[in-house]
Amino acid sequence: MNIMIAGAGTVGYSLAQALSYRHNVIVIDKSREKLNQLEEEIDVLVMQGDSENPKTYQALQIDSIDLFIAVTDSDEANLLSTLMVEDVLEVKRKIIRLKNDSFLKSHILEKLSIDYAVFPDITTANKVKGLFTFPKANNVKTFHQTKYKLISMRLQNAIGARYRISILSSDTVCIVGIERNKSFFIPTEDAELLEGDLVYFFGDAEAIEDIIEKLDDHMPTTIKKVVIFGANTLAQKIAKVLLDKHLEIKMIDKNIEHCKKASEFLQGKVCIINTAHDDQQLFEEEGLEKADMLIAAGHNDESNIVKCIEAKEIGIKKVVAINNDKSYYPLMHKMGVIVVRGSKAGAHYAILEKIASNSIVTQRHYCGGRGVLFMRKIYPNSLLIGKSIKKTLAKDALHFLLREGKLLTFSDIDQLMQGDIIVVFGKIEIIEKMQQWIYTL
């Protein structure tokens, strides 16, 4: 595919890196310096220019591109560039990142024929919200093809007896990944769960909850009091979605402007504290140690991590860090910090997953991008109906067939039926094999 990315910031860079392996990528940015760095490190074509200026696109001697991705810092530039690029080139698909969620409710995206818009702040806020439905979970992922969820939990001073994976698995739940000692693997049936493991369950939400309940008596079962560090736009959006849950929320930020804006945005329904002095004192003064949960939603990954560790020290059991740098994932998992993708990482994965997915196959990443899953639904007119699946991906991957709310293996069935969903889980290293397998069934 020929892909054009407008914007060479964090998201643009990481997308270019991920996409350049298999696609022809052109990156446009105003800054020569950013482009120089990009050009040195990644095999892409760079183009200096303004993405809102049609001349930029004219300078490229091509007529059409398959995909245009607008991820500059400005919503207006992103929207405008989707118009400008189409003025000069033939564009098949357009993906855009937007910060302002008021666009979500307008018809502008349809009018500009934008195929997909990512609102990373909202995605992140909803992820945080998902943690309240499953208070003991680390992360919850939902899918549009099925009600089944991918839920992760950490085993900490909770399990008395050792559990074999085969005991926990049933026809509605299976374990599809374990992170142990910073490394991620796909477990075999006879593997055992150990203290400290981060376990990924795939299956019926209630069944998973039952298992989590059995495995963990450490985490609070209900969350009432929440502290949010940061009052920036992302933190505001998180607070906003949490308001539906009838929680007590305190927001803390050093920046007075952020605090004022947050107060306006949340209409005084949240206690917003502006602080300039050191945090330890603040924890005592505000009684923050009584909170059930802390969400560190600052812009800086590192200070979010420090906040979480601090909170853990004073006894807050559930700490969540918003993070954009996936290299910190293993470290944070080890520290018992729950990680939620921030707006940059969120935009990166949302766009990548959108590109790799289509109406038939869905691709999702989990465990900090180290695990990947593909899901393929059998639609009424599928050529696969009536066929059986013989070839599977050896032992590196886990395969299932989802039929009528039950997880089956391929040996259980004779032939595929309408409505079946094929799911495969594996490590990111074999993503290409998996992709080939699921498309060429």
Add this chain to the structure above:
Amino acid sequence: MDIYALKNIGKFISIIGIALSLFFFTAIIVGWIYQEDMTSFVYFNLLLFGFNALIFVTLRTHSMKLSIKDGILSVNLIWILLGVAGAVPMVLYTQLSFIDALFESVSGFTTTGATVFTDIESLPHTILYLRSLMHWLGGMGIIVLGVGLFSLINPSGSMALFKAESTGIKMEKITPKVKDTALRLWGIYVLFTLVDMFVLKLAGMSLFDALNHAMSTISTGGFSTKNSSLGYYDSSVIVWVTTFFMIISGINFLAHLKLFSTGKWDGYKREEVLWYLGIFIVLSLALGSTDILIDHDSSIHAMTHSFFTIASVLTTTGFATLDYAQWGHLAIAIIFITMFVGGNAGSTAGGVKVIRYLVLFKNIGVQLKKILNPNAIVSVFNDGQKVSSHVVTSISGFIFLFVITNMLVSLYLYAQGYDSMTAISTAIATVGNIGPGFSLTGPAQNYAFFSEADKLVLSFAMIIGRLEFYTVFLLFSRSFWKKF
């Protein structure tokens, strides 16, 4: 050096080795056409192929990701190994010692064109073709070939190598994938060679000579199949055709690529190209005038050979139509200047290259302005784009290394007892990948008289010059080998 890095390097070198042995098979076909005994070459080539294939098959599952250090080490190793691989057939088929053969082979791959053979015409066709083949492969750059091949197999991480073969000057791309640019460059390269061959054939050369001279011209190498180089043909058509093809081979190949892929000429409307053509014309006219005024040569004859000679030296090819060393001191001085210039960045020519002078002279202008107006904000611009101070520093360093290397090589030769003209000109002729120098290494002479130690030093000088100094000298820095 850990095992992972070794595997990376091993896999990459084996790919080049396999490609090289496949090209060597064409030499066997040539030998077979001319009914020469190919037995030992076939055995050697099968060995070369088998050995590299073995490494490649062993490492086939290893996913290669070359770091900058791996890339630099690989490039250095590849150029040394190429020299060795090219030397073996020459030892097998001629009277050369291994060191002599190594010199000849390095001279071939680096497109220098300095030869140790005293009677070229007596050589078997296989060896004549092999010498041209080495030029041809070395001209576009084994690495560009490698990048192309390598990204077919493994589509990531090839940038380190692209950088390693030519430091300081950025290799531009016109396609998103470096692989596509590399492959298209080879396409243009093959096309030019075929056109040149065809025209030379029409101009009266035999097919074999036309092929060899075309390969040697487009790669700006300089090996000929005749003892008196192009002088043998005594045809002004051949001289002008070769002049034309040398000059276009000295222009950035990306400009040709742009012309062929988009039909637009703007690749040539660059300051570097215009200066290069300007220098070519001015120096040619100067040399021609010297010949006319001092030697009272006929004007057409003088200009034909002057344009040819300047083109040959400027593009670092090293062909000769006559012994220009006999044109007198002023002529020698003009040719000497030409030896320091070189072609364009991104061409097959060697030398310092015009862009570097352009940037440095502009930088001097900037410095002068800065002295006169201390508060002025000034920077170097080239083709309307700002040249970063990092590039200016890197180019200054390049010139410094060029001068130092030339000085050391010429002092070494001088210490061996050769006259100063031989010492100085030979140093530039090898470091700049030109070929012929003056005095003992003049256009009508050869390099056979040097001792084996001299030949090793000169071979090394050619590789240093071909890899543009930094890549080789990095190996001598302590931080390159340090793990931390």
